[in-house]
Amino acid sequence: MPPKRARTSATKSDADLPKVRADALAPTLELAEQIYDQLDRGEIPRMRLPLRTKQNLSFQMREGVWRLGKAMGTRSARKLDGALMLLRTFYLVDFINEMARDRKTSTLRELYYISEAWEDAKFHSEDESNLLIEDLEVMCTRLREDFRLHPEENGASVIGDLTIKERNRQGIVKKINCKDDVGDGGYSLPFNVEKEKIEFVGSNAKFVIAIECGGMVDRLAENRFDEEHDAILVHLKGQPARSTRRFLKRLTEELQLPVVVFTDGDPWSFRIYASVAYGAIKTAHLSNYLATPSAEFLGVTASDIENYELPSDQLSEQDVRALQAELTDPRFGTAEWRSEIELMLKNGKKAEQQSLAKYGLNYVTEHYLPEKLTEMEIL
C-alpha cells in the first residue's frame, strides 16, 4: 500500500471527488452498523444503492461528464441473491479491515481467491467480486484503493516529452523523462497514478494522442511522430484501465494538454472513446475523477473509411447490435455521434486503424494524422 495520499491541490471539480481519508474504513463500519441495527430491530436487512444502468446515467452539465442518476434499487435479504450479496459485503468489509490492521493490500484477483474461504458467500467469478467492490465504492464514496484493493499492474505505456517524478517501492523519488529515460516500450503506468505516486515536472508537448492498439503506438514511435509534432503517445490497450483514464485526466487538468483519441473504426472503439471522455457506465460513480470531457475523437470515423478508401470488414451482427445500443446510450446523444453511428450502420463497414498501412508505413504519420489534427485545429 502506498503511503496515505494527502492531496492538497484542488481542481474545480475536486469538491465532490471521493476524498482519500485516514478514516477510509469508517463508512464500511457504518454499513455494518446499519445492518446490525436492522437485525436487532427485527427488520429484514436491506441496503439501497443507485442503479448502475445505462438508463440511470445523467449528464452533469457543470463537469461535462455522465454520472449516476437518482434511480435506486434495494438489496434485501428477502431473496437468496440479495441475502448472499449482503453477506458477501460484510465478509469483504471484514477482510478490508483486517488488511488495514495488518498493513496489507490485495489485488482484485487475490480477493477472488480469498473468498474461497467464505463458504456460501464465496464469489463465483471475478466479475462478481469486481461488481461488489464497485457497489462498496458507491455506498461509501471511496475508491477501491482506499479499501486496499487494486488491479494488477496495467502497464499502459507512455511515450513523449513528459517529465515526471515517481516514488518507487522503496519510497525513493525518481525523475523520468518519458522520451529520453525509457526504452522502446516507453514509460509504464503503475495502477496508482495519484500525485503522491507520480508528479508532473514538465512537458514540451502540445497535445496527447491516446491510441487503442499497441501496433499503432509502435508505428508512431518508430516514425518519430511524437518528436516531430510534440505529442505524448498514450497506449489505451483496448478499454482503458482506471489508471490510464485518471492519468489522461491529470495531463489535461494539470498540464492543460488537449487529448485526442485515435482508435479503430468500429462500435467498440466508440465506447473506448466514450469511457475516456464521458465516463464508463460501470464506473459512472467515479466519472468526475476519471473522465476527460475535453478529449476529442480523432478517428477512425465512418467517413474516414470512405474518404481514405480503407480496407474494411463487414459489420457483424454483434457490431450492428452494439451500434444500435449506442443510439440509445445517453453518452452518444449528440447530433455528431448520432450521424457518425448512423453512417456506420448505413455503410455496414468497419476498419482497423492499422488499415492505413494500405498506403505505406509513413502514410499515417505523414498524411492521415496531420490532416485530421489540422482539421481539429490542434496542429
Place this chain on the structure above:
Amino acid sequence: MTPPQTIAQQLAAKQREISVAEFFERNRQILGFDNLQRALLTTVKEGVDNSVDACEEASILPDVLVEISKESEDRIGVAVTDNGPGILRKEIPNVFARLLYGSRFHSNRQARGQQGIGISAAVLYANLTTARPARITSKVEEEEAAHVLELVIDTQKNLPKVVSEGLDLWDRPHGTRVELVLKARYTRGRQSPLDYLRGTAIVNPHARIVLVEPDGTRVTFERASTDLPPASKETLPHPYGLELGELGYLLKGTKRATLAEFLAKDLQGVSQRAVKDVLTRGSFRANEPPASIQGERQERLLTALHEVPLVAPSPDCLSPIGSMLIKRGLRNVLGELKPEFFAPPVSRPPKVRGGFPFMVEVGLVYGGGLPPDQPVQILRFANRVPLLFQQGACAITNAISNLDWRRYGLDQKGGSGVPSGPALILVHVASTKIPFTSEAKEAIAEDPEIDKELTLALQAAARHLRTHLSRRSRRDFANEKFTIIRRILPKLAEKTSHLVGKPSPDLTAVITRIMDVVNVETQVIAEPKAVRVPVEVTNFTPRARVLELFVEIPPDVMALAAFEPAPEGTEPELGRAWWTLPKLAPNGRTKLEVAFPAKSDVDASDFDWYIAGIDEAHVLGADPLPGDWDVRLPRTIVEAAEMAAQEAAQEGAGEEEVDYDAAEASAHVSDEE
C-alpha cells in the same frame, strides 16, 4: 345410413379378381412395405403382435425373442420366437401364408392385429423380394415335437404352398418361431424396431421382450408385472357398429332357425321389444330363416336396426392397460432417465362411438433426463400397439396440439401445437374398432367422440403436471427461504455484530418476516413392522397462529392407524382425522404422529394434509381444506381464518423498489466487448 365398407373388405373383394402379388404391389404403402426401413419394422411388428396376442389368449405371460441378422446391406433376416400355445399343424399354412385369413377378422373384441392382414403380408413380401420361403416352427403342448414348415404363397390363388416339412425336437414345451429373409434396411433410433419394441414393452409390462440386433447387441425389456391383463371378452356384435357385409356374413353363418331368434341372440343390445320393432319397421316375419334375408332386404334390416332404440354396447370387450400398469410400464422402461414426476395415469370410462366401445388412457412423465428444450415425446398406442408413423396426421397428436399447455407448465408457441419441455405423453386408445386414417394403421382418424375423450384425459393428466410443478416451485421457494434463514442470516448477524463489536442479535423476528409461512413437514419412516409418519408444524410467521390440521388416508389404513396425540375428531369411513393445534407463537412448533402397520401397497407420502386458520399463500407442505369436507371448525379457527384472509388481501399494497440483485437490474451494461 349404411356404413361404408372397410378398406379391408374392399381389398378382399378386389383380391378375388387379381393375383395377390399384384394386389400387394398396388397396396404396398397401406400394407406398410413401401420402403426398406418400414418393411422391416412392419415385419417385426406383425410378428410380435401375433406372438403377444397368442400368449394372452392362452393366458401365458409372453416371452418374445426378436432376432435380426444381416445377410447383406439390404437383405435382413428376422426371427420372432414366442412361448405361446403353438399352432396346430393343419392351421400353420393358412395362418402364415394366406392373406386375410384369420380367426379375428369377424371377432368383436379388441385385439392387436385387427384385420388379419398382418403376418402373411410379411411372408408374401419376403417371398417376393428374396424368393425365400418363410420357415415356421411351432409346437403345441400336447405334441412331442415341433412341426417345421417352409412356406410360400401361391400368388395366383392366394393359397399357401408347403415347400418342405419336417419335425424338430424343440427344447420348449410350446411356442412358435417365424423366420423370414426379406429385402429391408436395419436402423436404430426413431421408427426403428428398437423404438417399436420399447413402446410395446411400456404398454405390455407383463411381457418380456428381447431384441438381438445384427451386431449381436442384446436389448432386454424385463417383465415389470406378472399380472396378465384381464382377457378381453369376446362379445356379440352390436348393430350400431355393424356394416352390411358383416351382417350378410352373420345371417349366412348363424345356427339360429328364425330371424327373431337371430336378432335376440346373435346380436348385442337387442331386447325383445326391439326385435318386434325391427320386424315391424322392416316388414319382416319373425320366423323367416336368417339365410333367406338377402340383397336389398339385408339393407332394410340394417336400417331398421339402426333406427330402433337399443341397449348401448358393452365395454367388456375392451382391454385397457390400466393406471397401475401404465405407471409400472413407464417406470420400467424410462426408469434410467430418472424422471422427477410420473403423473397418476388417467383411464377414462369407456364410451361408445358408432356401435363400438372405446376408451382413452393417458400417462405423463416429467423431468429427469428427458430433454428440456425439445418437443415433448408422444407415445401413441392403439389397442396396445405402438403407432410410429404419421404422428402429424393422428387424432392423438391433434388433441395434444389443441390443448393450451402453457396453462399447465409446458412451453408452447402461441398456445397450440406440440408443446416442448422435458415431458413424455403416453396415449392409448382401446376399441373394438379404431378408425385409422389408412389400412396401414399408423394414425387414428379425427372423430368428435374420440377427440372429446382424448381432450378430457389429457387435461386430467395436465392438471396433475400443473399441481406437481406448482408444488415444486413452492418447494424451491421454501428451500431458498430456508437457505436464507439457516445458512445466511446467522452468518450475517455474526459478521456485522463482530464488526460493530456488539452481541449477536435475536433473529426470531427477522426469520419470521423472511419466511412468513407455516411449514408442515411430514416424514415417512419405514420400520420393519410399522410405518411412522411424524409431522412437525412450525409457525414461521411474525404472529401467533391458531391452526387446525387435517389428514386424509385410505380408510382401511385408518382402521389400523395409531395417532399421537389423539385427534380432535375422525371420520373413519372416509379416512379423515383432524387436530386443533396448540396456539403457536412466532417460531413456535408442535409435533404429531400417525403410525400404521407396514403394508406394501400404501405410500404414506401420498397422504393428503390440509390446514385451516391461515391463508394458503402462507402455508408450505399442506393444502387448504377442500370444500367438500363438511367439518365443523372451532370458533377460534374460523376467526383466525377470517383474519388471515384479511391480511392476505392487504398484502402487496406497498410495492417495493427495484430489486437490485434481480437479473434485469443487475445486468450492468458494460462498455467492454
